[in-house]
């Protein structure tokens with residue numbers, strides 16, 4: 263098992279993120295605003311979790327491959343999408359050894375890369391499996407936010423963070439990596455891609471009424487970082 267952490271609360275996570283503030287009304291709309299037209303395109307969903315992005319992609323006419331390190335997440339995706347999708351378990355720290363060169367039009371990777379201490383291999387493989395004009399979009403923790411939890415106080419280090427979240431309605435111990443913004447951008451460039459768009463996202467305006475505290479917070483400080491990248495041709 264590559265990421266037992268998510269196996270433990272996969273089904274709770276699935277129901278929690280259907281309609282919550284941070285995922286449903288901030289992260290997904292912000293990342294999807296960077297998604298190109300996917301009808302009849304080949305799209306790979308990396309760190310697919312319980313398949314909310316995969317479902318959206320299938321419904322919008324894409325031919326989707328979904329990959330996650332958690333057996334339980336992949337089981338959920340199979341239950342939801344069955345043979346409408348290809349999906350399998352893969353530790354993405356090892357890249358994408360099962361995928362052929364220049365196969366996909368688009369790669370999406372929402373909220374996953376911060377679980378990898380080193381995503382050099384993954385980014386190199388994303389570039390390899392994308393077609394020459396391929397697009398890679400991803401979201402991750404905003405480096406300035408994670409820096410507040412830095413054990414060393416040195417922004418320029420990559421460090422493991424042990425944290426506790428209540429996303430699923432009870433405290434859950436999580437581990438991930440924080441790193442400076444430079445490392446993220448450098449990994450994109452080293453892999454042979456370039457950044458088209460970088461945003462810090464926007465909470466949906468209806469959160470003003472449904473979740474005023476989260477709306478206020480996300481309107482005055484960043485939560486995640488959203489990037490759209492293109493293969494250097």
Ligand SMILES: C[S@@+](CC[C@H](N)C(=O)[O-])C[C@H]1O[C@@H](n2cnc3c(N)ncnc32)[C@H](O)[C@@H]1O
Pocket residue numbers: 264265268269279308309310311312313314315329330331332335352353354355371372373374377378
């Ligand atoms: C925060 S969830 C995001 C799920 C989904 N992308 C979404 O936004 O709804 C992170 C996902 O990354 C997966 N993940 C974490 N580490 C991984 C690894 N090393 N290899 C593959 N998947 C991993 C987890 O299992 C989990 O499903």
